Amino acid sequence: METARTAGFxxxxxxxxxxxxxxxHFHLQHALTVExxxxxxxxxxxxxxxxxxxxxVGLLHxxxxxxxxxxxxxxxxxxxxxxxxxxxxxxxxxxxxxxLTVDVEPVHEMExxxxxxxxxxxxxxxxxxxxxxxxxxxLQLKSLKKKFKDxxxxxxxSRDVIQKGAEMxxxxxxxxxxxxxxxxxxCDAAVKQxxxxxxxxx
Numbered sequence: 001m002e003t004a005r006t007a008g009f010x011x012x013x014x015x016x017x018x019x020x021x022x023x024x025h026f027h028l029q030h031a032l033t034v035e036x037x038x039x040x041x042x043x044x045x046x047x048x049x050x051x052x053x054x055x056x057v058g059l060l061h062x063x064x065x066x067x068x069x070x071x072x073x074x075x076x077x078x079x080x081x082x083x084x085x086x087x088x089x090x091x092x093x094x095x096x097x098x099x100l101t102v103d104v105e106p107v108h109e110m111e112x113x114x115x116x117x118x119x120x121x122x123x124x125x126x127x128x129x130x131x132x133x134x135x136x137x138x139l140q141l142k143s144l145k146k147k148f149k150d151x152x153x154x155x156x157x158s159r160d161v162i163q164k165g166a167e168m169x170x171x172x173x174x175x176x177x178x179x180x181x182x183x184x185x186x187c188d189a190a191v192k193q194x195x196x197x198x199x200x201x202x
Contacts, residue, residue: 007056008086014056017083019198022066029195033121034058034114036187037180041113044179054110057092060085061114073097073104100161106168116165119157120180123147126154136188141178148177 007014018031038058042051064075073094080090095106096115106112127147128136147153148162166176 005050005053005088006086007053007089008084009056011052011056011059013084014059017079017085018060018063020083021063021079024066025195027062027066028198029191030121030125031059031062032191032194033125033184033187034061034118036191037117037121037183038110038114040183040186041117041179042110044183045109045113047110050110053089057089057110057114060089061093061096061118063093071101073100073102109169112165112168116162116169116176117180117183119161119165120176121184123154123157123162124181124184126157136181136184139181139185141174141181144177144181145174148173 009017019028022028022031035055035058038054039051042048042054047054060080062072063079065072068075073096076093077090080093085093091104092108092111092114094102094104095111096118098105098115106115124136124139124144127144128134128139131138148159151159162176163173166173169176
């Protein structure tokens with residue numbers, strides 16, 4: 001296992017950087033969700049000492065998407081370096097655009113998890129909105145598997161990327177799905193609480 005890497009800043013500074021370039025509620029929610037998901041995976045996969053780093057990568061992975069959608073993962077290094085980010089964090093963030101917008105290959109297990117789980121969190125989020133309770137705690141794997149096959153549902157969430165991500169990790173797709181559901185369930189309450197605190201403070 002690699003030694004723990006550093007992000008170049010703490011979470012408070014990362015939040016400030018995120019909110020400098022992102023104001024849309026959906027994008028902020030997605031950032032917090034992927035942060036929580038990556039922290040969950042870090043603990044589950046034996047990278048507990050890197051959980052903070054994994055989380056900050058998740059938090060900032062789409063830093064350039066709201067303002068520079070046509071330069072996604074291309075503009076990110078400039079924005080992140082200006083904010084004091086480490087090269088390890090920049091590489092990790094950009095790697096989820098591998099063969100989509102950039103040629104930065106996911107090498108570390110965390111980068112492969114980000115690549116695989118990022119799109120999947122979007123698919124899960126769309127499916128949760130269809131549940132009577134609109135609560136991820138009530139989502140079952142069988143429902144996700146069914147909607148995964150329906151490419152007209154949440155068509156913007158690439159099934160090919162999700163499948164490729166599972167293959168990069170050497171996992172069955174079903175494992176990736178169930179683990180990502182569990183990860184989102186673990187952080188959902190905290191994400192909602194933090195978003196509400198931001199709204200109340202505005």
